[in-house]
Amino acid sequence: MPRTLEGQITMEKTPSYFVTKEAPRRIYNMSRDTKLIVVVRNPVTRAISDYTQTLSKNPSIPSFQALAFKNLSTGLIDTSWSAVRIGIYAKHLDNWLQYFPLSKFLFVSGERLVSDPAGEMGRVQDFLGLQRVVTDKHFYFNETKGFPCLKKPEGGSKPRCLGKSKGRPHPKIDGQVVQRLREFYRPFNMKFYQMTGQDFGWD
Numbered sequence: 341m342p343r344t345l346e347g348q349i350t351m352e353k354t355p356s357y358f359v360t361k362e363a364p365r366r367i368y369n370m371s372r373d374t375k376l377i378v379v380v381r382n383p384v385t386r387a388i389s390d391y392t393q394t395l396s397k398n399p400s401i402p403s404f405q406a407l408a409f410k411n412l413s414t415g416l417i418d419t420s421w422s423a424v425r426i427g428i429y430a431k432h433l434d435n436w437l438q439y440f441p442l443s444k445f446l447f448v449s450g451e452r453l454v455s456d457p458a459g460e461m462g463r464v465q466d467f468l469g470l471q472r473v474v475t476d477k478h479f480y481f482n483e484t485k486g487f488p489c490l491k492k493p494e495g496g497s498k499p500r501c502l503g504k505s506k507g508r509p510h511p512k513i514d515g516q517v518v519q520r521l522r523e524f525y526r527p528f529n530m531k532f533y534q535m536t537g538q539d540f541g542w543d
């Protein structure tokens with residue numbers, strides 16, 4: 341990490357830290373004052389999004405359901421598949437709470453980041469002790485992209501949406517497969533709501 345002067349905030353974004361066993365200890369040993377921001381979305385949609393990403397790089401991978409189930413007829417989920425495992429948020433958070441108190445965390449709703457980006461960004465700015473500089477005025481809904489985009493990014497004059505790999509259409513997954521995954525995640529989601537004191541409304 342670079343040196344940070346008074347009045348500066350250094351930020352780093354690595355999604356995989358949240359699910360990496362050694363990360364909390366290492367970050368705690370680097371700086372126990374670190375603030376932690378975790379963006380979470382419905383773990384079922386997250387798993388499908390993850391699969392979509394892998395599929396785009398390698399179109400010959402097995403079907404979603406072939407990877408998600410150990411046994412399709414008994415409905416046994418394969419928790420060793422990373423797309424499934426990452427969505428067990430309560431388990432990962434438990435590991436972090438061995439080092440950091442809950443007050444060091446901000447949990448951002450991935451769903452609200454799309455439906456109300458300025459609102460979620462407001463929470464981020466408050467959490468970091470920043471003035472609310474990013475507001476409603478900075479976003480517009482781009483009908484073609486189907487997502488909010490920035491009206492005028494920092495240092496640029498043209499509107500800017502996130503890249504092609506963000507907000508891709510997902511393949512259609514069988515309703516029963518989705519239902520079984522919902523059931524699988526429900527207790528972990530409940531635990532996560534309880535741990536964070538936030539109901540993300542996934543159930």
Ligand SMILES: Nc1ncnc2c1ncn2[C@@H]1O[C@H](COP(=O)(O)OS(=O)(=O)O)[C@@H](OP(=O)(O)O)[C@H]1O
Pocket residue numbers: 355388389390392450453454487488489501502505506507508509
């Ligand atoms: N404004 C805006 N524009 C486009 N996409 C948006 C936006 N806000 C949130 N999202 C959602 O971000 C998802 C991709 O983010 P990731 O967390 O997968 O990105 S990363 O690769 O881990 O950095 C991506 O997931 P997919 O829809 O599965 O592609 C989006 O749903």
